[in-house]
Amino acid sequence: MNSHPNIEERIWDYIDGLSSAEEKGFVEQLIATQEEWRSKYHELLDVHQLMGSSIELDAPSMRFGQNVMEEIARHQIAPATKTYINKKIIYGFAAFFITMIVGLFIYGLSQAPWTVSGNSNILSDFSLEKIQWNKFFNNTYMNIFIMVNVILGLMLLDSYLTRKKQEMHKVG
C-alpha cells in the first residue's frame, strides 16, 4: 500500500516545516515538476488539514472540575523536590565513594607483585582461607573508613528522625 515511503516521509517533513531550506526547495521543485510527487503532496496535505481541523476533544462529565477541586481540598502541595534534596550532600557522598574506590584501586595496584614473571601461576596459589583478615581489619585506614561510615550513617538517621519529629509537630 505504501509504495513510496521515502517520498511520503520527505513530503510530511515539508508539510510539517521540518525540512531544511535546501531540502524544502528541492521538494518544492519536485512537486512542481513531477506528477507523482504532486499527487502525493495533495493527498497528504488533505489528510494533514483534515486532522488539523477535525480531531475532536472529548469532554468529561459536568461535575469533573468540581470533583477535582473537592479532591485537592484534601491535599497539600508537596514541597519542591529541590528543597529537601540537597545536591551538596549527594555530591559529597559521590565524592567520598569515588575517592574510596580510586584509593583502594591504587592501593591494590601498589600491592601487586609486578616483578613476578609471566609464566608464574598466581591464581592457582590463591586461596580465600590463606587470607589473613586480621591483617586488613587491624589496618588504621580500614578502621577510619568504618568509623566515617558509622558517623555518616548516624548523621543520616539523625536528620531523618529530626524531619519526622518536625512533621509530627506540624500535624499536631
Added chain:
Amino acid sequence: MQNGLNDNEIIAEILRGNQQAYAELVKRYQNFVFTICLRYTPIREDAEEISQDIFVKAYRNLADFRGESKFSTWLYTIVNTSCISFLRKKRLDTHSLDDERVFAVADNIDGGMRANQVEQKSRHAMVNEAIKLLGPDDAKVITLFYKAEQSLEEIGRIMGMEPNTVKVKLHRARTRLKEKMEKHFTQEVRDLV
C-alpha cells in the same frame, strides 16, 4: 478571575496559597487530558477517574514545575505515566506501534459498524472514528501533535523519547490513520481526494 492570566501566572497564584485558582487550569486542560486518557481506555468512567488522579497528582507536585517547559507539556508527562500505570494495573493489553495485532483488534472493533452508518458520517466524524481504530500510541501522538499543539521535542519529553523517534512514530501513525480511512471509509476518502 484567572481568565486573563497565563498558565505560569496562575501557578504562581496557586503556590501563593490561592487553591481556587487551580480550577482555571483544570478547566483549560480537562478536555485534553480526558481525550488522551480515552486513547488508552475506551471506558469513560475509567478515563475520568485517571484524569481526576492526574489533576490531583499535578496539584500535589506543582512546586516541582519549574517553568522550563510549557505547563501543558509537564501535565501531559504526568498523563503519559499515569495512563501507562493504569494499563499495567488493569493488565490491559497495550499495543505498541510496531505490533501488527493493533490492526486485527481495530478491524474487529470496526466489524460492528453498519455500512449505511459509515456512509452517513461526515468527514470530521470519519477522522475521529478512524483515530479510535488506531492503537493508543498512534492515537496519542496524533492528538498531541494536532490538538494539544505540542512540538516533536515536547512530545519527546512527554513520552521519554528522542524527537527523531517521535517524528518516525508520527509518520507511521499518520500513514496508519490514512490506511484506516481508506480501508473503512472508502467513499468518504474518495470524496475527500
